[in-house]
Amino acid sequence: MINYPIRFFNTNIPTNKCNLRCHYCYVGQTYSFNNENLDKELEYSFDHMRKCLSKSRLGGVCMFNLCAPGETMLYKQLPEIVQMFLELGHYVSIVTNLVVDKTLDRIVEIAGSNRDRLFVKCSFHYLELNRLGLVDVFVANVNKLKDASISFTVELTANDESIKHIPDIKQLCISRLGAFPHIVESRNERDENFPRLTQLLISEHQLAWQGLSSPLFNYQQKHYEKYIPDFCLAGDVSLCLDIASGIVSKCEGAKQLSNIYDNPDEDYVFSGIGANCPTPHCFINYVHSALCGCFSDDAPTYAEERDRVCADGSHWLTPVMREVFSHRMSEWHTPYSEDKKLFIDTLMRWNYRKISPTDDEKLRLADIFKGTLSDIKIGLVLAPPYLAELLKPFTRFTIDREPEESSPSLKQKLKCLFRYLHKKLLRRRESLGFFDNLPKTDMIIICDYEHYNKHSKRLAGKKTVNILELVK
Numbered sequence: 001m002i003n004y005p006i007r008f009f010n011t012n013i014p015t016n017k018c019n020l021r022c023h024y025c026y027v028g029q030t031y032s033f034n035n036e037n038l039d040k041e042l043e044y045s046f047d048h049m050r051k052c053l054s055k056s057r058l059g060g061v062c063m064f065n066l067c068a069p070g071e072t073m074l075y076k077q078l079p080e081i082v083q084m085f086l087e088l089g090h091y092v093s094i095v096t097n098l099v100v101d102k103t104l105d106r107i108v109e110i111a112g113s114n115r116d117r118l119f120v121k122c123s124f125h126y127l128e129l130n131r132l133g134l135v136d137v138f139v140a141n142v143n144k145l146k147d148a149s150i151s152f153t154v155e156l157t158a159n160d161e162s163i164k165h166i167p168d169i170k171q172l173c174i175s176r177l178g179a180f181p182h183i184v185e186s187r188n189e190r191d192e193n194f195p196r197l198t199q200l201l202i203s204e205h206q207l208a209w210q211g212l213s214s215p216l217f218n219y220q221q222k223h224y225e226k227y228i229p230d231f232c233l234a235g236d237v238s239l240c241l242d243i244a245s246g247i248v249s250k251c252e253g254a255k256q257l258s259n260i261y262d263n264p265d266e267d268y269v270f271s272g273i274g275a276n277c278p279t280p281h282c283f284i285n286y287v288h289s290a291l292c293g294c295f296s297d298d299a300p301t302y303a304e305e306r307d308r309v310c311a312d313g314s315h316w317l318t319p320v321m322r323e324v325f326s327h328r329m330s331e332w333h334t335p336y337s338e339d340k341k342l343f344i345d346t347l348m349r350w351n352y353r354k355i356s357p358t359d360d361e362k363l364r365l366a367d368i369f370k371g372t373l374s375d376i377k378i379g380l381v382l383a384p385p386y387l388a389e390l391l392k393p394f395t396r397f398t399i400d401r402e403p404e405e406s407s408p409s410l411k412q413k414l415k416c417l418f419r420y421l422h423k424k425l426l427r428r429r430e431s432l433g434f435f436d437n438l439p440k441t442d443m444i445i446i447c448d449y450e451h452y453n454k455h456s457k458r459l460a461g462k463k464t465v466n467i468l469e470l471v472k
Ligand code: SF4
Pocket: 228, 232, 233, 234, 251, 252, 273, 276, 277, 278, 279, 281, 282, 283, 285, 288, 294, 295
């Protein structure tokens, strides 16, 4: 039976080191190739990481896409990281230029009986491989994966300088890898709008690369440079993780707020980003839409974008990976209700752009809260102003700011007690502190959802709820 992955973590592997010098790479574009001191140490032990990244804590089996700003396989602890994820029952995808033999051999060995859950994206840097005489090494390593029954894809980054070599690329790939490579668009990293890197007319550029019949390239061309205004599940189905520090963000370009290595005994709470995409266009839509299903459009399946059938009838993907990649991860999630979509969208809009809901949305939210909270009395922690206003009829007290001290002294505790009594006697609106003697409520809603655990600990003994879970 296949355990389908339900979440995708685009996982940063902390090395900038690289053994190639591709001009279209973003490191190459910013002239920052440098092989000194660019490995960052992991900040937590493997025991701690295993606890924090377990299936039970993350809500099920996930896929971790391991990719470094440099060459992923040059990171010294990559084999242990791969081993950790496979042993935890997750899927692993590795992005690599596939010429670091020793690490590849170690990973093939580690994969062992878990090889069905390993996928390797082999970046085919034709110009560099030729310059350095590494074409045979690359081809031998692709075949090593195939012989070990490990799923792979071969992908070439579209670049103007390689166009004149397309006939040779086709010939080499058909004769030695069984099929044409897939083609991925290159982007200009020096421009904040990430336009295509090509200097050609778009029509010339497309014509040149369409001859390789890559569904990945064709899909990207249809949607390139189009902003996604729809409700997006990034943050719930797909996330970005920095493996060294544990910092998580909902998507590339979104604020990095929470740390997955905090509070390992508590579940990590996920939620979509709503209609608040932080980037000018979804340049990794071939993953976010095709594999994750973060929003709907006409994306092919990820299997179509990654697999090839060779002349001898064999596939680049194993049957298990083909099946997994034929589904979108969002299929395994309960769809958001319309109420929840509105609630999450307005919350994220405030969080990411400090924009309040429209009057119409406020009316709808007020109705939702009336139905959800009815006779309940709540405490409200660190609420955005619009939410504090809408929840006022149910609110007995609010906590509006972080405490100055992490745990109060005896003197401070007495002050806290006095502050509450003082406010009670004067019948003032009760805006209290975390350590004040809080009046009785049915629940305390924590609106700073990324730091729910920290605040919940401060309010030990009280029933607390993460705002993300308020509307179902
Ligand atoms: S539309 Fe794409 S880039 Fe934007 S938030 Fe969603 S997944 Fe991220």
